[in-house]
Amino acid sequence: MIFDGYEAFRAADFAPKACILGSGPAGTTIARKLSAAGIPVVVLEAGSREFSNDSQDFYRGITVGDPYFGLDVARLRFMGGSSNHWAGWCRVLDGLDFAPKAWVPDSGWPIGRADIEPFLPDVRDILDLPAFRPDVPVSDEMRWVQLIKSPAVRFADKFADELDRSRNIAVVLDTYVTELAGDGKRVTGARLWSNGRDAGSLAVDYFIVCTGGLENSRLLLWSNERTNGGVVPNAAALGRYWMEHPTFEGGNAILADYGAFEVDAVNEAFFSPTLSAMERLRILNFGIRLVETPYPGVKRIIADLACVAPDMAEWTSSQLSQNLRCAAQLHVAWEQAPLASNRIELSRTDVDHAGVPRIELHWRKSELERRTLLEGLRLFGATLARKNLGRVRIADWILSGADYPTNQETAGNHHMGGTRMGTDVTTSVVDADCKVHGMDNLYVGGSSVFCTSGQANPTTTITALACRLGEHLGKVIAN
Amino acid sequence: MTILIKTVSRRAIVRALAMLPALPLLRGLPDSDPDEIVEVDGWILKRSDLA
Numbered sequence: 435m436i437f438d439g440y441e442a443f444r445a446a447d448f449a450p451k452a453c454i455l456g457s458g459p460a461g462t463t464i465a466r467k468l469s470a471a472g473i474p475v476v477v478l479e480a481g482s483r484e485f486s487n488d489s490q491d492f493y494r495g496i497t498v499g500d501p502y503f504g505l506d507v508a509r510l511r512f513m514g515g516s517s518n519h520w521a522g523w524c525r526v527l528d529g530l531d532f533a534p535k536a537w538v539p540d541s542g543w544p545i546g547r548a549d550i551e552p553f554l555p556d557v558r559d560i561l562d563l564p565a566f567r568p569d570v571p572v573s574d575e576m577r578w579v580q581l582i583k584s585p586a587v588r589f590a591d592k593f594a595d596e597l598d599r600s601r602n603i604a605v606v607l608d609t610y611v612t613e614l615a616g617d618g619k620r621v622t623g624a625r626l627w628s629n630g631r632d633a634g635s636l637a638v639d640y641f642i643v644c645t646g647g648l649e650n651s652r653l654l655l656w657s658n659e660r661t662n663g664g665v666v667p668n669a670a671a672l673g674r675y676w677m678e679h680p681t682f683e684g685g686n687a688i689l690a691d692y693g694a695f696e697v698d699a700v701n702e703a704f705f706s707p708t709l710s711a712m713e714r715l716r717i718l719n720f721g722i723r724l725v726e727t728p729y730p731g732v733k734r735i736i737a738d739l740a741c742v743a744p745d746m747a748e749w750t751s752s753q754l755s756q757n758l759r760c761a762a763q764l765h766v767a768w769e770q771a772p773l774a775s776n777r778i779e780l781s782r783t784d785v786d787h788a789g790v791p792r793i794e795l796h797w798r799k800s801e802l803e804r805r806t807l808l809e810g811l812r813l814f815g816a817t818l819a820r821k822n823l824g825r826v827r828i829a830d831w832i833l834s835g836a837d838y839p840t841n842q843e844t845a846g847n848h849h850m851g852g853t854r855m856g857t858d859v860t861t862s863v864v865d866a867d868c869k870v871h872g873m874d875n876l877y878v879g880g881s882s883v884f885c886t887s888g889q890a891n892p893t894t895t896i897t898a899l900a901c902r903l904g905e906h907l908g909k910v911i912a913n
Numbered sequence: 914m915t916i917l918i919k920t921v922s923r924r925a926i927v928r929a930l931a932m933l934p935a936l937p938l939l940r941g942l943p944d945s946d947p948d949e950i951v952e953v954d955g956w957i958l959k960r961s962d963l964a
Binding site (some may be wrong): 811812829830 | 956
């Protein structure tokens with residue numbers, strides 16, 4: 435069932451056992467799992483069926499620190515959430531991403547990759563993915579890794595009919611939870627704002643917050659402030675350890691054999707380090723996207739020349755009325771160090787139309803990440819050279835220690851952390867089952883529970899964790 | 914110098930002087946591993962790339 439507002443839902447007299455906040459990949463997946471377990475669930479979606487500027491305005495906020503995207507464009511606030519604009523790049527976090535690393539403070543998850551692997555067949559069905567293939571070692575220190583360019587499932591498009599037909603799931607659009615009420619043990623209700631006005635409150639047995647990697651922290655911070663800690667009793671880490679995947683051009687390369695690595699439909703191949711390399715160099719995980727330009731014949735020679743003598747190549751290509759670039763470019767995206775100082779705070783000066791404080795995001799890249807970028811490129815370059823696969827040139831700005839360019843990708847629109855998973859209440863918000871520490875009926879879904887970011891795009895892991903949480907909750911609620 | 918001449922035979926000194934024109938040939942010999950990785954102007958190369 436899909437309702438266009440809370441009034442219509444209330445009139446339907448549907449009695450849910452659980453309330454999911456948000457209809458993105460995490461919320462929709464958990465709802466479908468609960469429905470499969472026979473549990474009636476309501477999904478409250480703050481936006482409507484389609485994009486609107488009015489709805490997006492609730493996401494405005496500011497960033498303090500490094501340059502970042504506008505917070506109202508880095509995510510989407512309508513049915514299906516940010517699946518409506520994701521690129522569809524899929525890869526599960528590596529096993530090594532879950533392991534604690536002595537050289538990375540506050541790293542390590544309370545679960546391992548093995549805990550989500552049983553759900554990967556489900557994830558493939560949900561995201562329309564082909565089979566995952568194992569990494570291919572290039573050396574003892576570098577891997578050629580798979581990153582699937584999927585059709586980018588829009589969750590509302592794919593599942594709207596199923597949700598509408600469901601007798602166990604009620605999706606309620608234009609219904610924004612402005613705050614949760616709680617007594618330090620249980621959430622007792624959710625305050626609602628629907629179709630532009632206060633819509634009362636909703637009380638159910640279980641609440642699952644799946645509003646996104648920024649919004650989860652915002653809602654819980656505000657709810658905690660309003661209830662004097664009644665929603666997140668152990669709030670030391672709430673909003674903290676926020677992470678992204680910084681992404682910049684790292685240099686270029688000449689390859690000895692442009693057929694050495696199978697590239698995807700847009701001539702890209704991906705490479706990451708092994709755990710032993712990360713340990714030896716004391717760096718974070720990273721992903722190098724090698725973008726080949728498939729020039730044939732003499733154009734290839736000129737394009738290779740462009741790597742070493744760009745002026746000469748420009749003159750030569752102009753004689754051919756061509757615009758040829760160096761034949762392979764390297765883009766690097768890397769894991770961010772989990773730092774408590776990278777955090778979501780509530781604005782003290784600005785609120786949205788419902789009176790909820792907007793986000794003030796404090797975000798900076800660290801020295802460890804800068805070293806990861808440089809040493810990662812050196813490692814990749816040395817690997818290609820030793821194997822005679824090619825030669826790499828590192829971009830000048832990286833070698834010189836100059837500031838990050840402001841005209842490049844910057845980051846991935848990947849919002850992770852803020853309600854991270856763990857066993858230590860001073861550095862985490864939820865436990866290994868995604869239940870908020872100290873609360874009996876409050877769970878969190880989505881990438882805000884990530885302890886570390888790894889280098890992989892997050893949606894695949896978000897969906898796997900949602901499958902796991904959905905099946906877990908199905909058993910908990912049924913009992 | 915006097916001590917050196919006294920301890921080294923004249924024949925040995927003449928032989929050494931006769932070999933001097935051949936010294937540049939030694940420059941062609943590798944003074945380190947040709948597979949050693951070196952960094953030149955941002956390029957990650959093997960030393961043999963520089964030969």
